[in-house]
Amino acid sequence: MLITSLENDKIKKCLKLRDKKYRDLYNEFLVEGEHLVIEAYRSGLLEEILILEDEVTILDAPITYVSNDIIKALSTLETPSHIFGLCKKKEENNDLGKRILMLDRVQDPGNIGTIIRSSKAFGIDTLVLGEGCCDLYNEKVIRSTQGNGFHMNIVTGNLMEIIKDLKDKEIPILGTNVEYGEDIRNLTSRDKECFCLVMGNEGRGVSKEILDICDKFIYIEMDSHVESLNVGVATSILLYELNRK
Template sequence: MKKIESINNEHIKALYKLKTKKNRDENQMFLVDGYHLVKEAQQYLKEVLIVDEKDAISGVENILVTMEIIKKLSSTETPQPIIGVCHYFKEEIEAVNRVLLLDNLQDPGNVGTLIRSALGFNMDLIVLSNDSVDIYNDKVIRASQGAIFKIKIIRKDICEMIEILKDKGIKVWGTSLKNGKALNDFEKVNKYALVLGNEGNGVKEAILNKCDKCIFVEMEKKLESLNVGIAGSIIMHYFYSK
């Protein structure tokens, strides 16, 4: 088994650079932290850095490193002694019936939570707009609790994606507190795309104009708005449940 003991090793330095989106995109690789996420990421693993040989994972390259190296590469304060190096996800948009479109979402926690809910409510594909938080951001991955590895997720222009979905005969629903129809007045269908918007500003007007209809989640006027992760999950659950 290959061994690296210096934090100044060139390979470790190269991996450290994966902390920035620019370098992730260039190398089409990202890091995951800890036993649970490394296990969930298995199909995307390129190599694993471990401190103890007993943690070796079959089918990928295992590199023995020091805890100091793990701490340098980890994004958590008290890391477990394992880090996975993963390939980027493939871009597949074939055979999708239920699609979640995220327009300019910025909060990694919201995106991670929405990935969990999308998996739970049987969505086929998540599309993050180019101006949203990075898919491979460590906080997004952590907040998804590994769900990110079990669902198709791509980054693409939302307007472009809406055109593709319409060509496939999929209805696209925006979310908006103005001009929308109450969720519970929608027929429960099995094939749809849902657009959620930025935490402060909602879905962009140009995108709303491309949607077939707009949904709003009924609520008391005394609340200004629901959290976007909550609103999106309520809508996905509605169409999922019988």
């Protein structure tokens, strides 16, 4: 099938998927470019390929051919890709494992993307995104993760409720605090086996109600006159240390 009209229902839906509201409604999202389409395919999330007429793909998925005008309309890049993937959202696994990272109102898509890549790199079982975090299926987040997020368990929800469940399972909640925290280098192997690390908003940090119920605080040793590290960097260094044998 070749689609040439922007009024086509499928194309209209694909364009709507730029908004979180419609991604939530349809439980779908759109990815652009061969690398991301392949990653979505490998993760079993790819439902359909939209590809420029006359182009080919070796992926085993339903294919819709589209005109150059449609490609341009769908693209969010300066140089549009010739292939898009219509994908279903990944199912959330409620078994969070024992090495959990939780983000409280982290809003920058680049930071979320960086943190997903580092979570994969340093053996995190589940990433929990609280209300107020940037949407996982935001196009910039997906681009910045290069598809890594498709391969790990990421759940969304109310952080206070999830923390309550974790406490019932005796998983320690870790916050960060430079003044009365413990140097991350002094954590024991036992500390590193089982934890839920909470990291917070770029400007405001972790919300008070969560800090109040943390079981332990840690910090990264550094020159004292620097205000703070980028949240993606701070999280990554903590995960790197928590993965240190």
